[in-house]
Amino acid sequence: MRKYHPLKELWLARLRQFAREPAAVFWVYGFPLLLALGLGAAFRNRPVDQVFVDVEASPGAGEVADALARWPEFVVGTHSAELCRERLRLGKSSITVIPGNSYTFLFDPTRPESALARARVDDALQRAAGRRDPVQTSERLVTEPGARYIDFLVPGLLGMNLMGGGLWGVGFVIVDMRVRKLLKRFVATPMNRAHFLWSMIGGRLTFMLPEVLIILGAGALFFGVTIRGSWLAIFAVSLFGSVSFAGLGLLIASRAQRIETISGLMNLVMLPMWLLSGIFFSPDRFPAFMQPFVQALPLTQLNSALRAVVLEGASLASQAWSLGILFLWGTISFLGALRWFRWS
Amino acid sequence: MPDPAVKQSTVESPSHLPPAVRCRNLRKQYRSRSRTVDAVNGLDLEVRRGECFGLLGPNGAGKTTTIEILEGLLDATSGEVEVLGMRWGERDENIRQRIGISLQETRFPEKLSVLEIVVLLRSFYRAGCEPEDVLDSVSLSEWAALWVGKLSGGQRQRLAVACALVGDPELLFLDEPTTGLDPQSRRQLWEIIRNLAAKGRTTLLTTHYMDEAERLCDRVAIVDRGKVIALGSPSQLIATLGGEHVVEFAVADGPASGAVEIDFAGLPAVREVRKEATGIALTVTEPHVAIPALLHKLQGAERSLARLTTRHASLEDVFVRLTGRHLRDEEIPSA
8 A cells, every 4th residue: 555645635635725715615515515505495484375466556445455455465656657568577566457348457468477367357357246166176285395396496496506516526626626737747647547537536525415414404404305315325415416516517527628618617507407417407398309309418317316215215227317427428528628728 | 159268166066977957059949930939049057066056048038948848848949959968859757757847836635735745746756755854844843734725835845845755756847946935935945055055966957036046056157048048167257257245326416327427447456347327336356446446436436426325236236237137037038
């Protein structure tokens, strides 16, 4: 056994540099925590949906406003026709009611809250006018942990963070070392080049462990997110994700000579995944023709596997498809990086 | 062409070993869309075991390109290179285990300590020195726990040398080891490099400081425009001037041109006359003979002196005689 093993020393150097860089520590651990807290608070504290309704000032407006005011969910305002349209356009109200012999609803059907408002306002006004329902209905509310938005969000944030950490933590660091001529200095020694690349991936996997614990732990602690899967399975999925993004980070950084170049490339690669990979909402919502592309993205597969494991307690074996796609991304990127990598 | 008369060596290399470095007809061309630049243009070199060899030349002369080709970090366009009897591209790791390199510029990570960096570099070599000993040899032990970001320029440069030494190399490459340093840091680094030479380590360094080459190097190759234009020990090279002293003077009444018609070359002990921007420089063998004669001559021409200095001839004078330019003149690559 050598006194100083290169792989160990490279890995230690990576760890030390990371731990001594407060900004890096914040972006990897602090930022996602704040994001989870902020988004979690925003979506948890939302009261029973309020519906913002404007009534156009005209004869009969008072009656309509009174009829709606009987239900607590409506926030009713009476404004001029012009102001009503402006408020609708700016999203300050969801719907405008124009009174008259018959009521006219002014709304944008593509806005979910407007479509909902239309149904509710219609229902309220029909009842006020004396409608009787032929069938009695009752409600039972489901707000138990596991089915709320925050439950959906937390694994998505973890996936997003594993992506950012892998791409920045490997790609950016490598380009910085290239700019400093440090890579050139290393290849001027007998260093085994594979050791260097492995140490970058090893460092990334090390940072991943606390990342998973902090984000899921905060979710459980502050929002009662129930973690149904085994931690082993969760870490295994995170490991596949991290390796995949570390490989991608290596590939992106394999030739870039300047910090500006790598920043641009990073954003180019991450943007489609931020939008399409189901961090904040399910990727199933995208039209069918986009699905092959959406499903091929590594973050889509990572998020889907994380959700399955964390929220449903799915087994690792059941996620083989997702893990396979992640593995493919990681391997192909790593091999490409080995081939194209510039040391100076 | 190197003068064959000055090819004698001050260091004898062991005959059973190949030279530390040998290159023949080395060329490196950089092509851009509009033109081709010959950074190195047919350069021959042989560095013997145990000597400290200097590549001296102005900025842009091709020193760094040459040393990086020898270090196996750049590919030559053509030519042969042998390092410790081996060629790059065959068993590179074997060469790398036996050489130490300090690049012209390496910015080590700001937030690693001096010792951590030396240990990291040490881990790449199969055998080598203890990191603490290396730091001791470059007088950095005191700062071992300090982060690189807190080091001065001179300390950083000594760290770079420590990193070059940590694999206990047979052959050391130092590219501009003292460029940009203050005089005290330079002297400190010279001391370190001289100690290495005293221990019999082969060193190849590049510099554009003639005093550095004079003090440190057993032999110097003066490089200009990608070629070796003179080769020998500093004293041999200076001897080619024909005199070891330089007398510089200016006449009081106006520019140098006013005195130029006077024939100084005929004065006793004067070997060469050179017109400079601010005066005239004479290369002389014996100042105590040349100066009285000079004063007498000026008196006869009814001119008075504005300035008179004498100094030992340096490699700078050799460079000026060979190229008509000064070492410190920034050379702009010619189109």
